[in-house]
Each structure stands twice: as C-alpha cells, then as structure tokens.
Amino acid sequence: MIEIKDLHKSYRTGATSLHVLKGINFSVQEGELVSIMGSSGSGKSTLLNILGMLDEADEGSYTLDGVPIKNLNERIAAKYRNKFLGFIFQSFNLINYKSALDNVALPLYYQGVSRNERMEKSYAYLEKVGLADWAKHLPNELSGGQKQRVAIARALASDPKVLLADEPTGALDTKTSYEVMDLIQGINDEGKTILIVTHEDDIAHMTKRIVNLKDGIILDDSRVQQVRAIENV
Amino acid sequence: MFSRDKWNEIIESLSANWFRTVMTSLGVLWGIFLLVILLAAGKGMQNGIMRGFSGMASNSMFMWTQTTSKSYKGMPKGRRYNFKIGDVQAIKDNVNGLRFVSPRNQLGGFGGNNNVIRGLKSGAFNVYGDYPEIIQQQPMDVTSGRFLNYNDIKEKRKVAIIGEGVKNSLYDYDESALGSYIKINGVNFQVIGTYRKKSGGGGNSEEDQKEIYVPFTSFSQAFNMGEIVGWMAITAKDDYSITNLKSEIFEVIKKRHDIHPEDDRAVGNFDLYQEFNKITGLFTALNAVAYFVGILVLLSGVIGISNIMLIVVKDRTSEIGVRRALGATPASIRGQILMESVVLTIASGMAGIILASLLLWSVNRFLDANNTSDMMFANPSVNVVVVIIALLVLVISGLLAGLIPAQNAIRIKPVDALSAE
Numbered sequence: 156m157i158e159i160k161d162l163h164k165s166y167r168t169g170a171t172s173l174h175v176l177k178g179i180n181f182s183v184q185e186g187e188l189v190s191i192m193g194s195s196g197s198g199k200s201t202l203l204n205i206l207g208m209l210d211e212a213d214e215g216s217y218t219l220d221g222v223p224i225k226n227l228n229e230r231i232a233a234k235y236r237n238k239f240l241g242f243i244f245q246s247f248n249l250i251n252y253k254s255a256l257d258n259v260a261l262p263l264y265y266q267g268v269s270r271n272e273r274m275e276k277s278y279a280y281l282e283k284v285g286l287a288d289w290a291k292h293l294p295n296e297l298s299g300g301q302k303q304r305v306a307i308a309r310a311l312a313s314d315p316k317v318l319l320a321d322e323p324t325g326a327l328d329t330k331t332s333y334e335v336m337d338l339i340q341g342i343n344d345e346g347k348t349i350l351i352v353t354h355e356d357d358i359a360h361m362t363k364r365i366v367n368l369k370d371g372i373i374l375d376d377s378r379v380q381q382v383r384a385i386e387n388v
Numbered sequence: 389m390f391s392r393d394k395w396n397e398i399i400e401s402l403s404a405n406w407f408r409t410v411m412t413s414l415g416v417l418w419g420i421f422l423l424v425i426l427l428a429a430g431k432g433m434q435n436g437i438m439r440g441f442s443g444m445a446s447n448s449m450f451m452w453t454q455t456t457s458k459s460y461k462g463m464p465k466g467r468r469y470n471f472k473i474g475d476v477q478a479i480k481d482n483v484n485g486l487r488f489v490s491p492r493n494q495l496g497g498f499g500g501n502n503n504v505i506r507g508l509k510s511g512a513f514n515v516y517g518d519y520p521e522i523i524q525q526q527p528m529d530v531t532s533g534r535f536l537n538y539n540d541i542k543e544k545r546k547v548a549i550i551g552e553g554v555k556n557s558l559y560d561y562d563e564s565a566l567g568s569y570i571k572i573n574g575v576n577f578q579v580i581g582t583y584r585k586k587s588g589g590g591g592n593s594e595e596d597q598k599e600i601y602v603p604f605t606s607f608s609q610a611f612n613m614g615e616i617v618g619w620m621a622i623t624a625k626d627d628y629s630i631t632n633l634k635s636e637i638f639e640v641i642k643k644r645h646d647i648h649p650e651d652d653r654a655v656g657n658f659d660l661y662q663e664f665n666k667i668t669g670l671f672t673a674l675n676a677v678a679y680f681v682g683i684l685v686l687l688s689g690v691i692g693i694s695n696i697m698l699i700v701v702k703d704r705t706s707e708i709g710v711r712r713a714l715g716a717t718p719a720s721i722r723g724q725i726l727m728e729s730v731v732l733t734i735a736s737g738m739a740g741i742i743l744a745s746l747l748l749w750s751v752n753r754f755l756d757a758n759n760t761s762d763m764m765f766a767n768p769s770v771n772v773v774v775v776i777i778a779l780l781v782l783v784i785s786g787l788l789a790g791l792i793p794a795q796n797a798i799r800i801k802p803v804d805a806l807s808a809e
Binding site: 204207209210229230233234236237238242244248249250251252253257261262264265266270309313 | 392393400401403404706707709710711712713714715716717718719720798801802803806
C-alpha cells in the first residue's frame with residue numbers, strides 16, 4: 156500500500172539547515188495498523204506530513220497504492236489527499252461553525268458528491284462512530300472524545316485507502332483514549348490501513364506494528380502482539 | 389457556480405462571526421447610501437430649478453440700447469439711440485436661425501408710481517406692449533379669457549391681459565375681470581384675459597403676477613412711443629444657439645444706427661441661454677462632486693472589507709489547512725474567499741441602496757404632501773442605470789477586495805496551516 160525508499164527531508168532556517176529525515180525505508184501492506192513512535196524531534200510528524208502529501212520530500216521515492224507521488228502541484232495533491240487519505244489530528248480540527256454532520260460531509264463535498272447522497276453517507280459514518288444522535292450539534296457542544304469520533308467519521312467519509320492519525324489521543328484522557336483506540340482497532344479489523352503517530356507506549360502497543368524513529372532514521376521496526384483497547388477501558 | 393452548497397458555505401462562514409460581518413458591511417453600506425443620496429439630492433435640485441425653466445424658451449436673449457462708447461461717422465460718443473420698429477424686420481431678414489424676434493415696450497417699473505386705476509382702486513404695475521409670440525418666450529398660463537392675437541395688433545385694439553396679482557388688487561374676490569375696463573396712464577383698456585406665470589424660482593414670482601400685457605401697436609399709439617422699441621426678446625431655433633447668433637444681430641443693429649462696428653457697449657443684452665448653460669454646468673459639477681465623494685467613501689468601505697477578509701483568512705488559517713487536507717483545491721479556497729467578499733459587498737451595497745431608497749421615498753412623500761412649488765427642490769431620484777452601475781462597481785470592488793486575502797489564503801501551506809494552532 157505504502158512504499159517509501161531512501162526518503163530525505165531537511166528544513167532550512169536562515170543559514171542553518173536541519174536534516175530531519177535521513178534516509179527512511181519503509182513499507183506498509185494493506186490492512187496493517189502501524190504506529191510510528193519517537194521522541195519529539197525524531198521526525199515522526201515530518202514523515203507523516205510527507206505521507207499525507209502535506210509536505211514534499213527532498214529525495215527518495217514514495218508510492219501510494221501503486222501511484223508514484225512526485226512533483227505534485229497543489230491541485231493534484233488535493234485530489235490525491237481527498238481520494239487516498241483520511242486525516243485524524245491531535246486537536247481534532249473540526250470546523251467549529253459546522254454541525255457534526257456537515258463536518259463529516261466535507262470531504263464528500265470536495266469530491267463533488269451530491270447533497271443528498273453526501274448527507275446519507277455522512278449520517279451512516281456518524282452512526283458507525285456512535286454519534287448519530289449528535290449529528291446536528293456543533294463541535295463545541297461535544298466532548299473531546301466525541302469530537303475525535305466525529306473527526307474519525309470525517310476521515311472515513313471519503314473511503315480512503317489509508318488513515319493517517321497524528322497523536323489521535325494526545326488531547327484525551329486515558330479512558331477516552333482507549334475508547335478512541337477501540338474504534339480505530341475496529342476500523343482496522345474491517346481491513347482499513349491505518350498509520351498512527353504517537354509517543355505513548357500503551358497506545359503504540361494497541362497497534363500491530365511499531366516503528367521507532369530516532370534522529371531521522373528508523374531505529375527499530377517490529378511486529379507486536381496487539382493489545383485490545385476494550386480490555387483496558 | 390452558485391450551487392446551494394456554495395451558498396451554504398458562504399452564509400455559514402459569514403454568519404459564523406456575524407457581528408464582525410455587520411460591522412464590515414457598514415462601510416460599504418454607508419458609501420453606497422451616500423452616493424445614492426448625493427446623486428438624488430443633486431437631481432432634486434436640478435428638477436426644482438428646471439421646473440422654473442419649464443416651457444421657457446431658454447435659447448433666448450434680451451437686448452436693449454445703451455449709450456455709444458465710440459464716436460463714429462462724425463457723431464460723438466455717449467450718444468443715445470432707440471431701436472425702431474424697422475429693426476425687427478431687418479433682424480428677421482438678415483439673420484438666419486431665429487424663431488422669434490419680439491419687440492417690447494414697457495411702462496412703469498419696479499417700485500414705480502401708481503399707474504393703473506380701476507374705479508376707486510389703483511396700483512403700480514408693469515405694463516408691456518407685446519406681440520402674441522411673447523407667451524412662447526415667457527410661458528404663462530392663461531387662467532381666463534384669451535391672450536393677445538394678431539387682430540389685436542393689426543387693429544390696435546385697446547385690450548389687456550392682466551396677471552392674477554393685478555386682478556387681486558384691483559378687483560373684489562368674486563368679481564370677474566373679463567370685459568371690464570382699467571385705466572392705464574389715463575387710457576382705458578378692456579380686460580380680455582388673466583394669466584398666472586409659472587414660478588421661475590427667481591425670487592420675484594410675486595412681481596411676475598403683477599404685470600399687464602397689451603398689444604404692441606396699441607401701446608405705441610396710446611403712450612406716444614412712435615416707432616420706438618424699448619427692448620427685444622429674441623429666441624433662436626432649436627438647432628441654433630442664440631449665443632452664436634448674437635453678434636450677427638448686433639451687426640445689423642449697429643449698421644442701422646450708425647454705431648462703430650467695434651463698439652461693444654452700445655447694445656446691452658442678457659443671454660438667457662448662457663445663464664441656462666451655466667446652471668446646467670453647475671449640475672454637472674454637482675453630479676461630479678457627488679460621484680467623487682460617494683465613490684471615495686465606497687472605496688474606503690471596500691478597503692475595510694479587504695482588511696477584514698485578511699483578518700478572516702488569518703483567523704481561519706487552520707480551517708483552511710483542514711479543508712486542504714480534506715481535499716480542497718487552491719482554486720476552491722480562492723473561490724470561496726472571493727465569493728464571501730463579493731457576497732458581503734453586494735449584500736451591504738443592496739442594504740445601502742434600500743435604505744437610501746426608503747429615505748428618498750419618505751422625502752418624496754413629504755414633498756408631495758406639501759405645496760412645494762416655490763421650493764427649489766423636487767422629486768429627488770436616481771436613475772436605475774446609475775443603481776445598476778453602482779451594483780456592478782460593487783461586484784468588481786468586492787472581487788478586488790477579496791483578491792489579496794484569497795491570494796494570501798492559498799499561499800498558506802497545508803502543513804503550516806495545521807501546525808498554526
């Protein structure tokens with residue numbers, strides 16, 4: 156599904172250049188649930204941004220579902236993001252003047268799906284994350300866990316190939332974190348490929364594979380015995 | 389382009405911070421409001437003053453004699469002379485493009501002695517000896533009886549048309565003036581009609597109603613004017629300008645009265661057309677000022693919108709980042725910011741136009757309800773074309789106002805936008 160070869164990325168700030176990714180080789184098969192771990196500054200967010208086509212690598216190749224991601228202009232990048240990827244952010248990033256339902260519908264809006272179909276699909280995804288009763292509520296009327304569930308429904312709405320989650324539980328308490336992880340595990344069980352960036356050990360162990368990043372290189376990449384989140388709630 | 393979804397997006401984001409939206413739109417609202425009101429006020433004044441000119445042959449001039457200022461053919465300067473009745477025909481024969489050449493004589497004058505007597509009542513009025521054409525040069529409504537005609541001229545009938553003001557001072561309230569006699573400087577004239585002059589707005593509308601018109605020929609005979617013509621009212625045809633024909637007329641007069649061809653002071657004149665043009669020019673200037681002020685205020689409103697849109701973009705940096713992560717193309721982001729700016733501009737512009745229309749409507753109602761014929765203000769209004777142009781200007785300025793903010797919005801990289809928490 157994801158194929159990365161010899162990825163380099165450096166940021167230039169004034170005269171100094173910061174080499175963040177120093178040759179990453181990494182691949183993800185369909186249906187995997189991978190966590191990327193590392194301390195801050197290890198380059199895990201940069202890697203996720205490149206995977207999310209929000210940022211571009213300096214060197215190396217990146218293939219997503221057989222499509223080489225290279226020299227994209229913004230228009231095509233937007234199209235690919237919409238088609239291939241679903242994003243889940245630490246701070247949820249819901250649009251605060253739109254209802255939960257409208258937030259979920261947003262990727263479909265950019266896909267050009269008709270209004271009725273959009274609303275129907277979005278409602279189905281809200282139901283899936285257990286928030287059908289909250290469809291008409293604005294984000295600030297929801298709890299943190301509920302917001303993240305809406306964000307997950309939104310990420311799923313366009314039926315992407317890969318879900319990219321950047322510290323999805325970073326702003327949540329442990330109990331809520333586990334509930335969210337349970338949801339994510341459930342989605343993975345249905346066959347969706349999911350990448351999670353986290354620095355929490357317990358969260359990482361709820362995935363099936365942990366990739367350890369340090370100073371821009373992969374330190375360690377190993378499969379783990381998945382801990383079901385539901386057992387810890 | 390204007391799908392329901394787009395509208396929803398625009399309205400949602402505009403109403404997300406409605407207080408800011410309203411405050412922003414006030415600038416444009418005020419600008420277009422001022423523009424419409426200023427234009428309408430100018431139009432109202434124009435209507436009011438033009439109403440005074442209505443029917444008046446504005447392509448006219450009045451001409452009288454003065455003393456010569458140059459000696460010529462052995463005659464000294466400072467010589468007095470009079471127009472003669474023959475001059476009228478000579479002018480008609482020698483100058484092309486004239487519609488009316490009306491010789492006039494006058495008795496009495498402003499603040500003169502009592503010169504008209506009827507029974508026990510008397511009064512001081514201007515008495516004019518005139519040809520029938522004068523009614524086309526100085527419009528008046530004949531309120532009873534008739535005006536002068538050529539039979540009166542030919543037969544030198546001693547008949548008179550009197551103003552309503554004259555009737556009021558010489559007759560009782562319910563008395564009919566027609567057929568009665570008045571004595572002008574000791575000569576009896578029969579009253580055949582009354583008139584009311586349209587208000588010229590010139591400030592002497594009271595005096596305008598206190599005039600008496602008698603046939604030119606009878607005037608000459610009754611008051612021993614001989615061949616003398618006091619002054620002339622000359623009107624040019626519509627496709628000629630009296631201002632251009634003036635010098636030709638003066639030449640004819642100068643030749644017939646042995647006046648030095650370069651003597652500019654021998655013939656006095658008042659060029660109504662020139663004055664009329666001055667007033668028209670004044671309104672053009674007034675309109676220009678209205679546009680200037682209105683558009684500048686509008687411009688400051690548009691700059692306000694541009695400013696606010698910049699803040700909006702800044703404010704919504706992370707939202708824009710999210711939208712782009714979810715698949716919004718730069719074009720759709722730019723389109724949204726532009727549309728928001730245009731919608732905001734047009735909505736506030738429309739509100740301004742509606743408010744201005746309401747004000748104009750109530751002013752017009754007030755004017756209609758009151759007698760305002762002496763007011764130099766009538767029916768303030770704006771052209772629909774002007775309103776449409778104003779709306780077009782709004783659309784364009786809305787686009788311009790949104791341009792820089794929209795460009796800013798798409799310059800933000802998604803990754804930066806998302807980390808700008």
